Every structure is written in C-alpha cells, then in structure tokens.
Amino acid sequence: MKLTLKIWRQAGPQAEGGIRTYDVDEISEDMSFLEMLDVLNEQLINDDEEPIVFDHDCREGICGSCDLMINGEAHGPEVTTTCQLHMRSFRDGETITVEPWRAAAFPIIKDLMVDRSAFDRIIARGGFVSVNTGAAPDAHATPVPKESADRAFDVATCIGCGACVAACPNGSASLFLGAKITHLGELPQGQAERDTRVASMVAQHDHEGFGGCTNIGECTSACPKGIPLDVISQLNKDLRTAIRHGH
Amino acid sequence: MSNPALKTSDPSSPDDPQQHDDAAGYYVPGDPIADTKAPGGPVEDKWDTRQFEARIVNPANRRKVSVIMVGTGLAGGSAAATLGEAGYQVKTFCYQDSPRRAHSIAAQGGINAAKNYKGDGDSVHRLFYDTIKGGDYRSRETNVFRLAQVSTNIIDQCVAQGVPFAREYGGLLDNRSFGGVQVSRTFYARGQTGQQLLLGAYQALERQIGAGTVQQYSRHEMVELVVVDGRARGVIVRDMVTGELETHLADVVVLASGGYGNVFFLSTNAMGCNVTATWRAHRKGAYMANPCYTQIHPTCIPVSGAHQSKLTLMSESLRNDGRIWVPKDAKDADKDPREIAEDDRDYYLERIYPSFGNLVPRDIASRQAKNMCDEGRGVGPEVEGVRRGVYLDFSEAIGRLGRPAIESKYGNLFDMYARITGEDPYEVPMRIYPAVHYVMGGLWVDYDLQSTIPGLFVAGEANFSDHGANRLGASALMQGLADGYFVLPNTIRDYLADSPFEKIEESHPAVVEARESAEARINHFLSNKGTRSVDSYHRELGNIMWEYCGMERTEDGLKKAIDLIRTLKDDFWRNVKVLGTGDGVNQSLEKAGRVADFFELGELMCIDALNRRESCGGHFRGESQTEDGEALRHDDQYAYVAAWEWAGEGEKPVLHKEDLVYEAVKMAARSYK
Ligand SMILES: Cc1cc2nc3c(=O)[nH]c(=O)nc-3n(C[C@H](O)[C@H](O)[C@H](O)COP(=O)(O)OP(=O)(O)OC[C@H]3O[C@@H](n4cnc5c(N)ncnc54)[C@H](O)[C@@H]3O)c2cc1C
Ligand code: SF4
Ligand code: FES
Numbered sequence: 001m002k003l004t005l006k007i008w009r010q011a012g013p014q015a016e017g018g019i020r021t022y023d024v025d026e027i028s029e030d031m032s033f034l035e036m037l038d039v040l041n042e043q044l045i046n047d048d049e050e051p052i053v054f055d056h057d058c059r060e061g062i063c064g065s066c067d068l069m070i071n072g073e074a075h076g077p078e079v080t081t082t083c084q085l086h087m088r089s090f091r092d093g094e095t096i097t098v099e100p101w102r103a104a105a106f107p108i109i110k111d112l113m114v115d116r117s118a119f120d121r122i123i124a125r126g127g128f129v130s131v132n133t134g135a136a137p138d139a140h141a142t143p144v145p146k147e148s149a150d151r152a153f154d155v156a157t158c159i160g161c162g163a164c165v166a167a168c169p170n171g172s173a174s175l176f177l178g179a180k181i182t183h184l185g186e187l188p189q190g191q192a193e194r195d196t197r198v199a200s201m202v203a204q205h206d207h208e209g210f211g212g213c214t215n216i217g218e219c220t221s222a223c224p225k226g227i228p229l230d231v232i233s234q235l236n237k238d239l240r241t242a243i244r245h246g247h
Numbered sequence: 248m249s250n251p252a253l254k255t256s257d258p259s260s261p262d263d264p265q266q267h268d269d270a271a272g273y274y275v276p277g278d279p280i281a282d283t284k285a286p287g288g289p290v291e292d293k294w295d296t297r298q299f300e301a302r303i304v305n306p307a308n309r310r311k312v313s314v315i316m317v318g319t320g321l322a323g324g325s326a327a328a329t330l331g332e333a334g335y336q337v338k339t340f341c342y343q344d345s346p347r348r349a350h351s352i353a354a355q356g357g358i359n360a361a362k363n364y365k366g367d368g369d370s371v372h373r374l375f376y377d378t379i380k381g382g383d384y385r386s387r388e389t390n391v392f393r394l395a396q397v398s399t400n401i402i403d404q405c406v407a408q409g410v411p412f413a414r415e416y417g418g419l420l421d422n423r424s425f426g427g428v429q430v431s432r433t434f435y436a437r438g439q440t441g442q443q444l445l446l447g448a449y450q451a452l453e454r455q456i457g458a459g460t461v462q463q464y465s466r467h468e469m470v471e472l473v474v475v476d477g478r479a480r481g482v483i484v485r486d487m488v489t490g491e492l493e494t495h496l497a498d499v500v501v502l503a504s505g506g507y508g509n510v511f512f513l514s515t516n517a518m519g520c521n522v523t524a525t526w527r528a529h530r531k532g533a534y535m536a537n538p539c540y541t542q543i544h545p546t547c548i549p550v551s552g553a554h555q556s557k558l559t560l561m562s563e564s565l566r567n568d569g570r571i572w573v574p575k576d577a578k579d580a581d582k583d584p585r586e587i588a589e590d591d592r593d594y595y596l597e598r599i600y601p602s603f604g605n606l607v608p609r610d611i612a613s614r615q616a617k618n619m620c621d622e623g624r625g626v627g628p629e630v631e632g633v634r635r636g637v638y639l640d641f642s643e644a645i646g647r648l649g650r651p652a653i654e655s656k657y658g659n660l661f662d663m664y665a666r667i668t669g670e671d672p673y674e675v676p677m678r679i680y681p682a683v684h685y686v687m688g689g690l691w692v693d694y695d696l697q698s699t700i701p702g703l704f705v706a707g708e709a710n711f712s713d714h715g716a717n718r719l720g721a722s723a724l725m726q727g728l729a730d731g732y733f734v735l736p737n738t739i740r741d742y743l744a745d746s747p748f749e750k751i752e753e754s755h756p757a758v759v760e761a762r763e764s765a766e767a768r769i770n771h772f773l774s775n776k777g778t779r780s781v782d783s784y785h786r787e788l789g790n791i792m793w794e795y796c797g798m799e800r801t802e803d804g805l806k807k808a809i810d811l812i813r814t815l816k817d818d819f820w821r822n823v824k825v826l827g828t829g830d831g832v833n834q835s836l837e838k839a840g841r842v843a844d845f846f847e848l849g850e851l852m853c854i855d856a857l858n859r860r861e862s863c864g865g866h867f868r869g870e871s872q873t874e875d876g877e878a879l880r881h882d883d884q885y886a887y888v889a890a891w892e893w894a895g896e897g898e899k900p901v902l903h904k905e906d907l908v909y910e911a912v913k914m915a916a917r918s919y920k
Contacts, residue, residue, distance in 0.1 A: 011831075012831055028551075028552050028554070029669065030551040030552055030668070030669065031552070031554055031555075032556075032667075034556070035554050035555065035556050038554065038556055038782070039554055042780055042782065042783070045780045045824060045826060045835070046780075048826065049826070050826045050827045051826070051834065051835060053832050053834055055344065056518060057343060057348055057350070057517040057518055057519050058348075058350065058352065058353050058517040058518075059517070059518060059556060059557040059559075060353060060557070060559050060560075061663075062352055062353050062439070062442055063343075063348040063350075063352050063353065063517060064347070064348060065343065065344070065348050080666070084666055084667075086666065086667070086669070088669050109488055109832060110831065110832040113832060115344070116344055116345065117344065117345065117465060119345065120345050120346075120347070120453060120456075120463070120465075123449070123450060123453040124453040124454070124456045124457035125457060126457075127450055127453065128408070128409075128450035128451060128453060128454045129407065129408050129409045129450070130454060131404075131407040131408055131451075132329075132332045133325075133328070133329040133332060133404060133451075133732045133733070133736070134329075134400070134404075134732075134733070135407075136400070136403040136404045136406065136407035137403065137407065138403055139362070139402045139403045139405075139406040139407075139420055140364065140419055140420065142406075143414075143417060143418025143419055144414055144418050145414075145418050146414045146415065146416050146418065149411050149412070149413070149414040149418075150411075150414075152409075152411040153411035153413075153436055153437060153443070156411050156436075156443060156446065157439060157442065159442075160345065160347055160348075183409070183411065184409050186411075187409050187411070189406070189407055189408070189409045190409050
C-alpha cells in the first residue's frame with residue numbers, strides 16, 4: 001500500500017508544533033501501525049531528517065505505552081491499542097493524520113510523545129492497599145466471592161494508556177480513576193482505606209488539571225480494555241460516601 | 248585448566264573437553280569460584296540460618312542509608328517498595344515513562360507457588376525438585392531451594408495487596424498446572440498474570456513514593472556504573488527527556504534491569520529490553536554467567552515480513568488441543584492447508600515422540616519446528632527465501648469438542664491471532680514458530696544475590712542463578728518476586744550493616760571517569776555522521792545470533808558468528824548514523840548505546856556457547872546428540888556455571904567455573920521418548 005501521512009511534529013515542550021506530510025510506500029497489510037511508522041522513520045533517517053518520536057514498548061497491547069490519535073480517534077479506528085492496530089484497517093492511497101494525545105494534564109514532550117506521569121501521582125495518593133511486605137496472612141484466610149474477584153479483575157486490566165482522557169472532550173480521567181477505585185473497592189482487602197482512597201485520588205486528579213466528567217461516554221468507547229462506564233458511577237458513589245463520612 | 252573437578256571426565260569420551268576445547272583461543276582460563284557464600288548445614292535450613300546471621304540495620308539508622316535500584320519491574324519494584332517500607336532512602340530508575348510499563352507486565356500464564364491448596368501432593372521439596380530437573384541440572388541447588396521456600400509467601404503478599412487472582416466459587420484461590428508439571432501449583436489472573444502482579448508491586452511502590460521513602464526517576468536510563476575503591480557506589484543515568492547526564496551516588500546499587508533477549512532483535516520481549524545496565528556492570532568487574540542460555544518458546548506467531556519488529560507469544564496451553572504438522576511434501580507448502588489430505592500431512596511430533604506427542608518440552612518442540620522449516624517443509628509467507636511456520640491445527644479438537652468449547656478455552660488467544668495475522672484460526676490452522684523468549688544467563692551472584700563487585704546486587708531476570716539451562720513455565724515471575732520481596736531485602740541488610748560508608752563526592756576520580764566515558768560514547772554517536780541506521784545494525788546482529796547461536800549451535804557456526812559479529816561491530820562504530828542532538832529526546836541515540844552493548848554481549852554469548860560442547864535445556868549443540876538426534880548432556884564435564892570476567896577492550900574474556908554441587912537431588916538424564 002501507498003499512504004500519505006500527516007504527522008504532528010514538535011521539537012520540544014515549548015517549541016511550536018505543526019503537521020508535516022510524508023509519503024510511504026510498500027506498506028504491507030500485516031504490519032502494525034507502529035511498524036509502518038518504523039518504515040517511515042528508516043526512510044527519514046536515510047533522508048537525513050530526524051525520526052519521529054513516539055512511545056511504545058511491549059507492542060502486544062499490554063504495557064499501555066503506545067498512544068496515538070489517528071484520524072482524530074484515540075488509538076485509531078479499531079477498539080484496540082495502537083500497537084495492535086494493523087494496516088489492513090486502512091485503504092491503499094489513504095491519507096492518515098497522526099497526532100499526540102491532547103489533554104492539558106498530558107503535556108507534549110516531543111512530536112507524538114506526551115507526559116502521562118500524572119497517572120502515577122494519582123496512584124501514589126491512594127491507589128493501593130497499605131500492606132507491608134511479610135505481614136500478610138495466608139492467602140486463604142479471606143475468601144473472596146468469585147463474582148467480586150472476576151469484577152475486580154475485569155476493571156484491574158486498565159493499562160493506563162490515557163485513551164479515555166484523550167477521547168474525552170473534558171479531558172477527564174474518570175474512567176481510569178473509576179477502574180482503580182472499583183478494583184480495590186470490590187475486594188475485602190481494599191475496604192479499610194476505601195473512603196480516604198477515593199477522596200485523595202480525586203483531589204489529585206483535579207489538581208493535575210484533568211477535567212470533570214459530564215457523562216459523555218467517549219472514554220469507554222475508546223478504551224482498548226473495555227473498562228465499562230459504570231466504574232464512574234461507582235467512583236461517584238464512593239466519593240459521596242466518603243464526603244458523608246467527613247472526608 | 249585450573250579446576251581440578253573437571254579432571255574426573257572420562258578421557259575415552261570423544262567429547263572430552265580436554266581434547267575438544269572448541270573455545271580455546273577465544274578465552275583465558277581463570278581461577279574457579281570457590282564459594283557461593285551459602286551457609287552450611289542441610290539445604291532446608293540454609294535460608295533460616297542466613298536470615299538469622301545477616302546483621303540488622305537499626306531502624307533509626309536506616310534513613311541514613313541510601314539504595315539505588317535500577318529497574319522497577321517485578322523484581323525491582325517489589326524490592327524498592329520493601330526497602331522503602333523498611334525505612335531506607337531509595338532511588339529507583341526505569342527507562343519507561345512509568346514503572347507500571349516494565350516488561351513484566353506482559354507475562355501471561357501464571358506464577359508457581361508450593362501452596363498445596365489442591366492437596367495433590369505438592370510441597371516445597373517437589374517444587375524445588377521440579378525446578379532443578381526442569382533446568383536440566385544447571386542451576387544452583389541452594390538458591391532454588393530458597394526460591395521454593397519463599398514461593399508460598401508471595402501469594403499471600405499479592406493477595407493482601409489486592410491482586411485479583413482467579414478464584415473458585417467458594418471464594419478460595421484457583422490454580423492450574425503448567426508446563427508438564429504433575430501438580431496444580433500455578434496461580435493466575437486469566438491470561439494477564441504478569442500485569443496484575445506488576446500492578447501490585449507498582450502500587451506498593453507508588454505508596455512509598457507518596458510517603459517519600461522512594462524517589463522514582465522515570466524515563467531515566469542507566470548508562471554507567473560507578474565503582475569506587477572496589478565497591479559499587481552509584482550510577483550515571485541519562486535523563487531521556489532533557490538529555491542531561493546525571494550522577495546518583497548511594498551506599499549500595501541493585502540492578503533489576505531484566506533480560507537481554509533483544510540481542511536477537513526479534514523476540515517476545517518488549518522493544519526497550521536491553522543489556523546495558525548489566526553489561527556496564529560487567530565491564531566494571533561483575534562476572535557474566537552462562538550468557539548463552541536462551542529460552543526459545545515454541546508457540547509464537549511467525550514472522551510475516553522483513554519489517555517485523557516483534558514476535559508475539561501464544562500461550563503454550565494451546566498445545567493441549569492443537570495438533571502440529573507440516574506437509575510431507577515441500578511442494579505442498581503454499582497450498583491451502585485444508586486441501587492437503589490427511590495422508591499428506593506429517594504430524595512430526597506425534598511421529599517422533601509418540602508418548603509425549605505435541606506436549607514435548609519447549610526446547611524439543613522448538614527445535615523440531617526449525618528442522619521441518621530447514622528441510623523446506625515450512626508453511627506461511629516466505630521471508631528471506633524460507634517459510635518459517637508450522638501448522639497448529641484445531642480442526643480435530645473442534646470436531647471432537649465443538650467450537651463453543653474451544654472458544655471458551657482459548658477464545659482470547661484466537662482473537663489475538665486473528666488480529667495480528669488477519670486469518671481466522673477457527674477456519675484455517677494457526678501458524679506458529681519458535682521465538683526467543685527469556686534468558687537464563689545474567690550477572691553472576693552469590694547466595695546473597697551479590698555480584699562479584701561488592702555493593703552491587705542483582706535481582707530477577709538480570710541474575711543467573713535459579714533456572715539453569717531451561718526455565719519451567721511460571722517460574723520467572725516467582726523468581727522476580729521472591730528476589731524482590733523476600734530475598735534481597737534480607738541479604739542486603741548484612742552488607743548495609745557496615746554503613747556508614749565513606750561519603751563520595753561527585754568530583755571523585757572514579758565518578759568523573761564513569762561520567763566521562765558515558766559522555767564520550769554519546770558524543771561519538773552524535774558526531775559520527777555515518778550512513779546506516781541503528782536498527783539496521785541491530786536487525787543484522789539479531790540474524791547472526793539467531794542463525795548461529797539460536798536453537799542449534801555448532802562449532803563451525805559459532806566461530807563464523809564471532810567473525811561476523813566482530814566485522815559488523817567494527818562497521819557499526821565507524822558507520823552508524825544518529826541524527827539530532829543529545830540535549831533532548833533522541834530515540835536513535837538511546838538505541839545506539841544499547842546496540843553497542845548487544846554487540847559485545849553477542850560475542851560473549853557465542854564464546855560461551857562454543858565452550859559448552861553439550862546439549863542441555865533450550866540449547867542444542869549439534870556435536871552433542873544421541874544416535875537418534877536427541878540432546879546429550881555431559882554432567883561429567885559441564886556441570887558448572889561459566890562465569891565470565893571482562894578482561895578489557897579487545898582482550899579475551901576470562902572463564903571462571905563454579906562447580907554445581909547437588910546434595911539434595913541426584914542428577915538424572917532427561918528423556919521424552
Ligand atoms: C510474552 C512473555 C510472557 C511471559 N509469561 C510468563 C509467565 O506466564 N510466567 C512467568 O513466570 N514468566 C513469564 N515471562 C517471563 C517474565 O515475565 C520475566 O522474566 C520477568 O517479568 C522479568 O522481570 P524483571 O523484574 O526481572 O524485569 P523486567 O520486568 O523486564 O523489568 C526491567 C526493568 O529494568 C528497567 N531497565 C532496564 N534497563 C535499564 C537501564 N539501562 N536503565 C534504567 N532502567 C532500566 C526497565 O525500565 C524495567 O523497569 C514471560 C515473558 C514474556 C516476554
Ligand atoms: S481506562 Fe481504558 S482508556 Fe483509560 S487508561 Fe485505562 S485502559 Fe486506557
Ligand atoms: S506498545 Fe505496549 S500497549 Fe502498545
């Protein structure tokens with residue numbers, strides 16, 4: 001396939017960015033989107049132009065590193081990660097626009113690479129169970145109903161990619177936040193800190209510059225791991241309870 | 248050779264290394280390693296003894312002690328969190344933008360632990376025995392026993408953290424059996440066990456970051472180790488966003504930087520996995536042990552074209568129901584497999600290994616697939632002239648069990664396959680091929696996980712001691728967390744009890760030297776003005792490694808590989824092209840540093856493989872096979888760890904041997920016929 005690529009280039013956080021146009025040829029349908037960019041980068045290096053910077057690592061849809069807006073959609077036209085998007089989802093001769101995640105809380109570092117460390121800071125404010133190493137009771141001491149364990153697992157599969165934020169017109173991270181609140185809230189181990197967890201994680205979320213949720217639902221339709229929208233209701237419910245308890 | 252234990256080999260054997268030192272001329276023999284510092288007494292008591300004897304750092308003094316942790320995967324993340332809880336001042340580094348993205352996140356299958364929750368006769372002893380045998384008697388008995396002992400605590404710890412393991416309806420933990428083991432001891436969280444375990448460790452780490460005991464440096468790559476007066480005292484790291492070289496000094500340095508399978512370019516590893524942290528330490532005096540031990544996984548999605556960047560693993564559980572075959576006649580290779588008659592198919596594993604069939608161990612399944620493709624009977628697209636794929640066919644299982652049964656068992660794997668290949672595996676047989684997956688080699692460590700540089704500790708896949716020549720499924724996660732949560736935090740305190748250590752200034756000549764050598768390397772790449780991209784060199788190096796130091800190795804092939812690597816390395820240093828500058832994000836520059844180290848590692852891997860004229864584990868030496876082509880180990884000659892010392896630029900490496908002593912288990916041959 002032959003493709004025309006319109007790609008956001010930006011030399012650094014303060015630099016002015018803009019779209020540049022590149023042509024690539026001999027793209028096979030079996031390539032992933034990132035392999036297609038590898039081909040472009042080899043071509044750029046040959047032409048003495050600096051290769052395009054983008055984040056990626058596992059290339060199997062699990063680490064959450066890859067993060068491209070493709071034709072205005074987070075991770076592109078399929079509901080998957082960018083590394084698992086294959087070129088057979090595009091037509092020969094197509095023009096494709098590639099941009100970085102856009103959200104105030106995810107500043108651009110260079111080209112397509114953004115800073116998502118706000119997610120880590122949210123987790124550091126309570127996205128855990130406080131248990132020191134070596135102090136744990138036998139794993140069978142507390143049975144967990146299978147339904148709870150399954151539900152906890154389903155929402156714990158969030159890969160922290162940030163597509164939900166990028167897709168949200170408000171730049172809210174409520175789906176990400178709700179996933180963690182629900183994961184730990186489903187398990188007996190997570191109960192002791194339930195109120196403080198939600199209160200301080202939400203405070204950090206707001207402090208980082210993420211927007212508020214107005215129930216648009218773009219987040220869940222862009223989420224490659226299918227985190228359901230009802231984690232946001234859970235988040236709100238837990239927050240109300242925490243406030244009622246004086247947090 | 249200086250190791251008297253080796254003189255016991257049978258001189259009449261044609262494979263006697265005294266007559267057949269294939270690697271002579273490539274290395275210099277060194278002194279044997281006399282002591283691994285494991286305490287005396289029966290193997291069951293050693294860990295208790297060590298924990299009791301290891302000195303303690305008084306809680307009030309701990310905050311004055313500083314620890315550098317390179318790597319925040321399962322091993323590093325869990326160790327840093329635990330040391331932070333204990334009150335030490337910890338700095339952690341990783342090259343990704345967040346510790347949650349470490350390569351451990353990708354592990355699918357599960358984690359072993361000797362819990363005996365099923366009452367099927369599992370025990371610490373049985374897990375210990377299975378691990379030693381699975382490693383083809385090339386791992387260290389004392390370390391493996393300890394691994395089995397602490398395995399049970401890992402599950403408790405993770406459950407307390409909220410890791411959502413699979414459960415039964417009664418609310419208790421479920422587990423399954425894995426990789427030919429006869430008991431059910433593998434705990435799992437669907438197909439994403441590594442992800443959930445890593446998130447547990449990451450959350451524990453973030454808790455400490457929030458509490459201020461751990462400082463995390465993401466997007467920071469270690470590029471040099473600082474050794475002062477023979478002790479590891481710090482690291483030089485490159486801030487991958489600003490390009491700045493930073494010096495971080497501490498009382499002790501821990502490397503938990505993962506494995507180096509990416510030396511092969513194509514592997515199931517994440518793209519950023521590299522050897523730089525451990526290789527830089529190797530160059531500063533840490534021995535590199537068994538570098539040639541590579542695990543090849545038989546069920547990966549084959550290469551589809553020359554631009555492929557990465558290979559994807561398909562869980563091994565597929566071999567329970569899929570039948571593996573290739574056409575009998577090479578002329579049928581490009582036919583639609585559904586049109587190849589039953590009689591024209593060669594179910595080669597069932598034919599050669601009637602008792603194990605499609606369930607032979609990883610190394611055997613992998614090697615036979617390669618043999619079929621080398622014979623020209625591979626299937627799928629031709630890449631560089633050869634079809635590298637064999638069929639994994641579910642049609643018989645679908646006929647027998649019905650499609651819904653197969654869907655519920657393997658649905659997500661089938662979907663993943665369909666997404667990557669664009670083929671529907673319910674309709675057409677899957678194509679699979681072996682790929683590099685894991686490395687059992689790594690920095691040599693003693694019983695305390697300390698390397699040959701005092702004050703440098705190594706944990707997880709980056710060290711060598713627990714898996715021998717082959718790794719059983721679900722035991723890498725176990726080792727990473729055992730090292731990180733339980734072993735290292737206990738052994739390191741004995742070293743730290745000698746603190747306070749002398750304070751080091753950044754102006755110390757050893758620090759300046761480390762910094763300048765890192766700077767010089769970076770400047771060389773940026774000013775080189777060559778003609779070839781870093782990736783093109785990496786790909787070519789990977790091809791050499793795969794061809795000659797991959798599944799099957801021979802003396803001639805390895806010697807050829809060493810020549811090829813040396814020539815290519817020379818060309819790389821003169822001709823590599825890195826555009827842009829050093830004062831910001833520069834991914835080509837990052838890769839250039841990693842590939843430079845892969846060249847040196849690749850050469851040592853070939854020398855190590857050349858020295859080991861025996862077949863064991865995932866490593867098959869053409870010269871060492873039985874009459875019917877099976878792997879032939881030589882316990883009388885090679886029951887040692889090959890620990891290599893860096894002798895300087897352009898010098899031959901020095902080989903130190905650590906004899907493997909088995910007191911609690913008896914060595915036995917493997918047979919799967
Ligand atoms: C696809 C796949 C599936 C697997 N499935 C299983 C399974 O089911 N069961 C099992 O037991 N094992 C499995 N394994 C193996 C297992 O996942 C790994 O061996 C294990 O996770 C390694 O953990 P680690 O902490 O040692 O290293 P990693 O998780 O690789 O962490 C390395 C860390 O070091 C950092 N780092 C590396 N170099 C530098 C540097 N120079 N400077 C700064 N930081 C650096 C990285 O950023 C990262 O934080 C699987 C492996 C793969 C590839
Ligand atoms: S909720 Fe979904 S989209 Fe948002 S970070 Fe998690 S996986 Fe990504
Ligand atoms: S690169 Fe890891 S999810 Fe895409």
